[in-house]
Amino acid sequence: MDLLSQLNPNQAEAAAHYTGPALVIAGAGSGKTRTLVYRLAHLIMHHHVPPREILAVTFTNKAAAEMRERAEKLVYGASDLWMSTFHSAGVRILRAYGENIGLKRGFVILDDDDQLDLLKEIMGGIPGMPQDANPRYLRSIIDKAKSNLWTPDDLYVKGDEFMAGLRKDVAVEGYRRYESRMRGMNAIDFGDLLSETVRLFREVPEVLEKIQARARFIMIDEYQDTNTAQYEFARLIASKERNLLVVGDPDQSIYKFRGADIKNILDFQKDYSDAKVYKLQENYRSSAKVLTIANKLIENNAERLEKTLVPVKPDGEDVWFYRATDQKFESDFVAQQITLMSHRGYKLTDMAVLYRTNAQSRVVEESLRRAQIPAKIIGGVGFYDRREIKDILAYARLAINPSDDVAFRRVVGRPKRGIGDTAVQKLLDWGSLYKKSLLEAARMADTILERGANKCQDFALLMQSLSEAVDLYEPHHFLRMVIESTGYLEMLKAEGQEGHDRRENLEELLNAATDWSEQHEGGSIADFLDDAALLSSVDDEKVKLANGDVPEESITLMTLHNAKGLEFPVVFIVGVEEGLLPSRNSLMEPGGLEEERRLFYVGITRAMDRLYLTAAENRMQYGKTNACEDSRFLEEIEGGFVPVDLYGQPASAKKRGGWSTFHPSAPSVPRSTAPSTTPSASDGFKGGEKVKHPKFGNGIVLAVAGFGDKQQVTVNFAGVGNKTLLTKFANLTRA
Ligand SMILES: Nc1ncnc2c1ncn2[C@@H]1O[C@H](COP(=O)(O)OP(=O)(O)OP(=O)(O)O)[C@@H](O)[C@H]1O
Numbered sequence: 154m155d156l157l158s159q160l161n162p163n164q165a166e167a168a169a170h171y172t173g174p175a176l177v178i179a180g181a182g183s184g185k186t187r188t189l190v191y192r193l194a195h196l197i198m199h200h201h202v203p204p205r206e207i208l209a210v211t212f213t214n215k216a217a218a219e220m221r222e223r224a225e226k227l228v229y230g231a232s233d234l235w236m237s238t239f240h241s242a243g244v245r246i247l248r249a250y251g252e253n254i255g256l257k258r259g260f261v262i263l264d265d266d267d268q269l270d271l272l273k274e275i276m277g278g279i280p281g282m283p284q285d286a287n288p289r290y291l292r293s294i295i296d297k298a299k300s301n302l303w304t305p306d307d308l309y310v311k312g313d314e315f316m317a318g319l320r321k322d323v324a325v326e327g328y329r330r331y332e333s334r335m336r337g338m339n340a341i342d343f344g345d346l347l348s349e350t351v352r353l354f355r356e357v358p359e360v361l362e363k364i365q366a367r368a369r370f371i372m373i374d375e376y377q378d379t380n381t382a383q384y385e386f387a388r389l390i391a392s393k394e395r396n397l398l399v400v401g402d403p404d405q406s407i408y409k410f411r412g413a414d415i416k417n418i419l420d421f422q423k424d425y426s427d428a429k430v431y432k433l434q435e436n437y438r439s440s441a442k443v444l445t446i447a448n449k450l451i452e453n454n455a456e457r458l459e460k461t462l463v464p465v466k467p468d469g470e471d472v473w474f475y476r477a478t479d480q481k482f483e484s485d486f487v488a489q490q491i492t493l494m495s496h497r498g499y500k501l502t503d504m505a506v507l508y509r510t511n512a513q514s515r516v517v518e519e520s521l522r523r524a525q526i527p528a529k530i531i532g533g534v535g536f537y538d539r540r541e542i543k544d545i546l547a548y549a550r551l552a553i554n555p556s557d558d559v560a561f562r563r564v565v566g567r568p569k570r571g572i573g574d575t576a577v578q579k580l581l582d583w584g585s586l587y588k589k590s591l592l593e594a595a596r597m598a599d600t601i602l603e604r605g606a607n608k609c610q611d612f613a614l615l616m617q618s619l620s621e622a623v624d625l626y627e628p629h630h631f632l633r634m635v636i637e638s639t640g641y642l643e644m645l646k647a648e649g650q651e652g653h654d655r656r657e658n659l660e661e662l663l664n665a666a667t668d669w670s671e672q673h674e675g676g677s678i679a680d681f682l683d684d685a686a687l688l689s690s691v692d693d694e695k696v697k698l699a700n701g702d703v704p705e706e707s708i709t710l711m712t713l714h715n716a717k718g719l720e721f722p723v724v725f726i727v728g729v730e731e732g733l734l735p736s737r738n739s740l741m742e743p744g745g746l747e748e749e750r751r752l753f754y755v756g757i758t759r760a761m762d763r764l765y766l767t768a769a770e771n772r773m774q775y776g777k778t779n780a781c782e783d784s785r786f787l788e789e790i791e792g793g794f795v796p797v798d799l800y801g802q803p804a805s806a807k808k809r810g811g812w813s814t815f816h817p818s819a820p821s822v823p824r825s826t827a828p829s830t831t832p833s834a835s836d837g838f839k840g841g842e843k844v845k846h847p848k849f850g851n852g853i854v855l856a857v858a859g860f861g862d863k864q865q866v867t868v869n870f871a872g873v874g875n876k877t878l879l880t881k882f883a884n885l886t887r888a
């Protein structure tokens with residue numbers, strides 16, 4: 154069968170693109186990612202490009218894995234494709250060739266938390282640094298500098314707008330000291346994975362040539378969110394053969410706050426004047442009603458390329474808007490609708506709840522738990538972010554790289570060894586004087602400390618024995634050794650239930666390492682640590698574990714940012730309020746409002762069949778309950794959604810003069826007492842229950858309100874719609 158016959162003509166044309174630069178620019182759900190996969194297959198099948206010469210870059214490891222899977226279904230040999238994120242590609246290149254630019258073998262990758270630990274240590278010593286300066290500010294300045302490929306000197310010259318409340322010279326000095334401390338520790342951070350790779354390409358042309366041969370064809374998904382370092386990475390690799398195909402949608406650029414630059418996609422044709430441009434104009438994902446509000450919303454952005462995006466699907470269901478009295482009622486509504494939808498045949502995995510900030514997830518989780526709906530949270534505290542996991546991996550890091558001072562500080566007090574902060578500070582001072590690591594200082598403690606030197610030396614000996622074991626054992630054996638020999642296990646045993654849970658997580662770490670070894674024959678513990686470091690919490694297969702035992706069948710909770718590129722038949726976007734969406738902070742940034750609008754656009758366009766928007770009139774934030782206003786974005790899409798009440802009946806709006814809807818004359822059901830989805834009496838009905846009515850037939854209970862004789866029950870009857878009945882007279886039976 155012809156491969157490209159499964160695409161529409163525009164998609165097929167793009168997928169058939171062979172050599173030279175190309176840009177696929179199109180709106181959400183138009184099949185960009187699908188086209189990219191078919192292009193991979195087409196290169197292999199039709200042009201006989203060896204899969205080993207193709208690099209495809211995606212935004213998350215999970216997306217890379219999915220793309221590989223899809224390509225493997227289309228064409229034989231796709232397992233040899235190089236598919237990865239920018240960061241994974243960077244780490245692979247630096248591991249192989251980093252020594253050319255002075256990175257020592259066995260360098261470690263510091264994560265966000267490690268960065269903060271290090272910055273806290275450094276900041277105290279910088280003249281002019283305010284006492285209460287937040288290390289996060291400095292971290293964000295450094296990250297942005299790196300994403301722009303700026304050295305400290307560049308930051309001084311160009312970085313005025315990034316200073317986040319810090320004095321420029323102070324921030325630059327912080328950056329400088331951070332860099333030299335990192336080098337001393339043989340460590341790099343996430344930003345370095347790209348900026349150092351770019352430096353390597355620039356300084357050592359032979360390495361660049363090797364990579365160019367390995368990536369003769371390069372393609373990038375979600376190109377609208379690349380930063381300068383990523384741009385340069387791709388540009389350098391493609392500079393020889395120029396087979397660069399990028400795919401993206403400027404309307405979905407949502408990572409400016411992390412240094413992404415929308416110019417990369419908008420100026421693609423300037424950078425590559427011979428670029429072929431492919432446009433896709435049909436949306437295959439969403440119902441026409443969903444797409445209408447998406448289009449309507451994004452038209453309000455002044456800075457954008459005009460694009461056409463027409464639906465392939467019919468109108469479909471109305472988009473609903475529900476405004477609750479507070480966030481608890483809001484999430485109860487969500488839980489109730491999820492129950493209803495699952496009775497309509499949607500699987501839990503078909504549904505997602507999206508929110509602007511992680512903090513919003515807690516209330517939603519609680520409602521779901523009450524309604525007994527299993528949920529998994531993507532991007533919360535991931536498995537590899539857990540304290541005990543990080544501790545054990547830090548021991549492993551220190552064993553591999555004795556100069557990793559961040560790891561030293563993390564583990565020296567876990568378990569307690571009688572080595573206090575003062576002692577560590579003295580070791581540190583000595584170390585910076587003689588350019589030695591903390592571990593080395595600990596070994597020499599008898600010449601540095603007056604008291605407690607033997608404890609430091611014992612610790613140094615322990616670490617030395619672990620260092621010697623690093624290459625002798627498989628990763629999971631080695632990790633078990635760490636857990637047992639360091640006293641960590643003893644410490645957890647003494648900690649009761651919490652310690653018990655942590656021990657279970659450590660068991661799971663060993664399982665993960667065993668699995669990993671099976672997939673990576675001969676892989677070392679250092680390789681395992683690399684992979685663990687690169688697993689963003691979005692990718693994390695272990696999220697389930699971190700959040701309790703979640704069955705496979707569960708609904709997905711995540712931020713709007715994390716939803717990029719995904720799709721679900723049923724989508725809820727909660728908290729569509731001023732201050733949340735758009736977020737308060739965004740309003741102070743130039744271009745911030747438009748970026749929030751794009752974020753909402755990303756959220757809306759995740760929905761295939763049904764979209765719910767919800768808001769609360771009062772919301773508890775930072776321990777205070779505040780009155781909330783509907784998001785201005787709702788006004789922009791007015792007419793495209795139907796305000797409903799708790800029962801899903803069209804409701805009249807209470808604020809801002811009311812929303813006009815497609816069904817202005819539909820009756821509304823009066824709300825009597827505060828409804829609840831749990832039975833009010835022992836013989837009462839329960840939300841989600843299947844019932845039968847003599848006249849209306851089979852239905853599902855949506856809500857129950859009131860008590861005794863006054864109890865009312867709202868039921869959705871198949872083919873009839875919603876009815877609110879007095880339980881006493883309703884003659885309902887359980888079906
Ligand atoms: N020609 C087609 N025939 C059938 N289904 C299609 C076609 N093109 C795309 N689709 C389907 O439409 C949905 C959206 O496609 P895809 O995820 O590739 O879009 P996208 O442009 O990458 O979206 P986003 O901008 O959100 O990343 C997918 O379910 C995909 O399988």
Ligand SMILES: [Mg+2]
Binds near residue numbers: 185186187374718
């Ligand atoms: Mg996509």
